[in-house]
Amino acid sequence: MIKQLLTTSLILSSFSVLSANLTVEEQRIEKASTAIPQVLAAFSEDIAQFERSWKNVKSYKQATDLLHDYSSQLWLAAKQRIIASKSYDDRELYWARLLSSKVIRTTNPDFPLTTTEQHALLTMLENGSRGRTDLAYSKNTNKKILLTGFDPFLLDKNINQSNPSGVAALLLDGQVISYQGITAEINTVMVPVRYEDFDQGIIEQLLAPYYALNNVDMIVTVSMGGKEFDLERFPGKRRSVTAPDNANIVYGGTQTAPLIPSLNDRLLPGSEFVQFSLPVTQMQQAQGQFKINDNHNVITLEKAFAPQTLAELKDAIAVKGGGGGYLSNEISYRSIRLRNELNSDIPTGHIHTPRIAQFEPATEAKIVKQIKAMLEQSLVAL
Structure with missing residues (x-):
């Protein structure tokens, strides 16, 4: 409780900075x-120590060293924490990242910092x-899998929202799975729910x-x-x-006038x-509480249907793909x-998880x- 009160005090005391300086x-x-x-x-404690260090950095080089180490440690600590606590809580990393970016945005270091330099440091925080x-494959496995998850989103609707795909990314990163004698190392990345990042090619x-x-042998994107x-x-x-993204941007596309990103x-x-x-x-054979659908449903400007082949969509205008008309479909x-443009043969696709209403x-x-x-079952086909 004392720790929570101190944290709340730290948060609110620094909120005297004009909110216009902060992101949504x-x-x-x-x-x-x-x-x-x-x-x-x-x-x-990590954020408080980071803020102390940030205030004392004397040069941009020192700032980059600090952000490199701190951002990587934040990712590592979040993974260790969720595994050790068995909390299945992705929210802690999300809010810690924002508390950290707020420090960079609102607190002056001990040297003149340009807007360009600040942006670069914020990008370092995001990436780390x-x-x-942290995407090096270091295990001696037969296969390599890359998986992406998303931040919590629609937070104005429910500030307590969690995202199972983010939980999966934290828990599965660096893990080795095996099935029928085949092993695979998993590496993961957490993706922001922001249109601008997608438009900039993230x-x-x-x-x-x-x-x-x-x-790598398979790339799997995951969302709720x-x-x-x-x-x-x-x-x-x-x-x-x-629906808005996490920056409260509504892109403007509609069912009758869908827009190209x-x-x-x-x-x-x-x-x-x-x-x-x-x-x-193979993936549909994965046992668990939930059914695993091979979803063919799409919506075009002409109709909603379930094509069996891509050829049936040759002259259609997309309104919603299998994953909808939001960033989960878009990733x-x-x-x-x-993949197609670069003539790759890496199996690639999206898993939509069951929805949760908040943190469950x-x-x-x-x-x-x-x-x-699902990933284990897939190994025999890779």
Whole structure:
């Protein structure tokens, strides 16, 4: 309790900084510190130490060294914490990252910091604390798997929201799985729920090296979806939902006027629909509480239906792919489009997990266990 009070005091005392200096996500810290103080307290000592160190850095070089070490340690500590506590809680890392970025944005170090330098340091924090600097495959396994999860989202609707895909990313990173004598090492990355990051090519930057070199055996993107597990057969190109991202940006696409996303200030290239290549038959054999669907459902400007082949979508305009019209569908589309462009043969596709209403550790434990089982079953087909 004392730790929580100290954390809340630290959070609120620093909130005297004009909120205009903060991102939309950082502005939610004030509400979260009251609603879920124990979550924000999880890394309070680490953040306090980081703030002390930040105030004392004398040069940009010292700042980059600090951010490199701190962001990597935050990711490592979050993984260790969720495994040791068996809490199935991805929220702690999400809010710790925002508390840390708030320090950078609102507290002056002991040297003149330019806007460009600040942006670079914030990017370092993002990359390190999301696992992007921790992607080395170091185990002597037969196969290599890359998996992505997402941050919690729709936090204005429920500040207590968790995301099973993020829990899976934290728990499975660095793990070795095996099935019928075949072993695989899993590496994971946590992805932000922000349109701008996608438009700036965050997914392409992450995945291009793997597709270019064909040096992993499967790429699986994961997000929270509906009532059951859905393996999304036909991701669509366009955005068509009115739900905001975590920056409270609504892209503007609708069911009658779906919009094409951007890639580095140009319209995202590629066909309206693509087809995933995960080993469906094997993955559907994974035992667990939830049914695993091979989801063919899509919506085009003309109709909603369940095509059996990609050829049936040849002249269609995408409204919703198998994964919908939001970023969970889009990460799947972008990864598969890039795979095809780079002539890679890495099996790639999206798993939509069952939906949770807030933080539901018992349900999330079952979801992660079944995701792991899906990955294990898939090994015989890779």
